[in-house]
Amino acid sequence: MPDGGRPRDTRPGVVPIVDVSAWTAPDAADRSTERQAVARRLDAVCRTVGFAQIVGHGVPDTLIADMLAVTTEFFDQPVEEKRRLLPPGPEVNRGYAPLGSEALAYSLGAEDALPDLFEAFNVGVDAWPAGDPYHEAESHRMFAPNLWPAHPARMRAVWVEYFTTLSRLAGTLMSAFAQALDLPTDYFATRTGRAPNVMRANRYLRHPGAPDPAPGQLRMGAHTDYGACTILLADDVPGLEILGPDGRWHGVRPAPGAFIVNIGDLLARWTNDRWRSTLHRVVPPPTAEHGPALRRSIAFFHEGNHDAVVECLPTCVSADNPARYPAETVADHLMAKLLGPRTLTTSAATSTTIGRA
Numbered sequence: 001m002p003d004g005g006r007p008r009d010t011r012p013g014v015v016p017i018v019d020v021s022a023w024t025a026p027d028a029a030d031r032s033t034e035r036q037a038v039a040r041r042l043d044a045v046c047r048t049v050g051f052a053q054i055v056g057h058g059v060p061d062t063l064i065a066d067m068l069a070v071t072t073e074f075f076d077q078p079v080e081e082k083r084r085l086l087p088p089g090p091e092v093n094r095g096y097a098p099l100g101s102e103a104l105a106y107s108l109g110a111e112d113a114l115p116d117l118f119e120a121f122n123v124g125v126d127a128w129p130a131g132d133p134y135h136e137a138e139s140h141r142m143f144a145p146n147l148w149p150a151h152p153a154r155m156r157a158v159w160v161e162y163f164t165t166l167s168r169l170a171g172t173l174m175s176a177f178a179q180a181l182d183l184p185t186d187y188f189a190t191r192t193g194r195a196p197n198v199m200r201a202n203r204y205l206r207h208p209g210a211p212d213p214a215p216g217q218l219r220m221g222a223h224t225d226y227g228a229c230t231i232l233l234a235d236d237v238p239g240l241e242i243l244g245p246d247g248r249w250h251g252v253r254p255a256p257g258a259f260i261v262n263i264g265d266l267l268a269r270w271t272n273d274r275w276r277s278t279l280h281r282v283v284p285p286p287t288a289e290h291g292p293a294l295r296r297s298i299a300f301f302h303e304g305n306h307d308a309v310v311e312c313l314p315t316c317v318s319a320d321n322p323a324r325y326p327a328e329t330v331a332d333h334l335m336a337k338l339l340g341p342r343t344l345t346t347s348a349a350t351s352t353t354i355g356r357a
């Protein structure tokens with residue numbers, strides 16, 4: 001082995017790198033042959049792994065650096081400060097989630113799970129046209145007001161800019177996904193274009209003097225993401241694992257500058273499982289390893305419009321391949337998924353992992 005017996009770094013490992021610049025670049029309109037090649041590659045990756053590393057995404061490095069800086073400043077405050085931002089109830093996915101307050105395993109129907117070892121901060125859509133009935137209908141829940149901290153003062157401006165930038169990127173990815181599924185490129189625009197997207201920063205940190213995790217306790221329990229797709233910015237620190245097509249857990253380390261994009265339950269349901277909503281988890285560092293083992297991630301969850309009915313796409317159903325999931329509104333699916341982990345009770349949501357490894 002090249003460096004004294006340590007295993008060679010095998011990035012990108014099981015998660016292929018996909019360059020999407022033919023879809024995101026200013027001259028994307030002139031690159032239809034390349035766009036089609038990217039769409040075909042996305043289809044192949046989404047059918048097998050359900051996770052890709054996206055490069056050529058066009059999100060400026062400076063914005064990413066600002067996001068990480070303000071978010072680190074936020075989490076570095078005393079916990080009492082952060083607890084001022086607790087949401088009014090579990091149905092409001094906003095503000096601060098303290099260490100150990102959630103367990104993602106419940107989202108898959110677990111009946112008993114140890115608390116996860118992360119803390120998090122969540123925001124949703126920050127503003128919409130005053131009085132708009134679509135948004136007002138969910139202003140108590142999926143469009144609830146954000147809970148912004150007083151410090152750092154720049155937090156809201158930077159987060160809103162990043163949220164807006166990633167909403168645009170998600171829209172572009174949905175166009176590429178539509179083409180990959182042999183649909184018109186604007187197919188998802190009316191189904192996801194006004195979605196109650198959520199952005200969540202996770203911090204995993206071993207606090208000095210904290211007990212070792214209990215046997216089986218994870219930094220984040222195994223789950224599938226609930227929405228259409230997720231765009232994840234993560235430190236290149238071990239911990240994230242995905243269940244591969246071979247039925248084994250594989251570590252994922254992001255390539256420099258790449259976002260990790262994964263398919264969520266809504267796209268698995270739309271595609272009748274042609275695309276995988278892949279199980280993933282975050283494992284704790286080995287107990288023998290010293291230090292805080294800090295790992296940071298920021299997940300942008302691209303959902304569907306809350307009133308969209310998700311049912312099998314016309315290109316993904318046939319007499320030999322009947323629809324596997326009942327039609328359901330996005331709101332019903334997302335709320336059923338969300339409440340389990342946040343109330344530490346079994347979720348009643350339909351799982352996309354049944355019958356899979």
Ligand SMILES: O=C(O)CCC(=O)C(=O)O
Nearest residue numbers: 202225234240282297299
């Ligand atoms: O922290 C990570 O790498 C994964 C986070 C994640 O899966 C999530 O927030 O849904």
Ligand SMILES: [Fe+2]
Nearest residue numbers: 223224225280
């Ligand atoms: Fe996730």
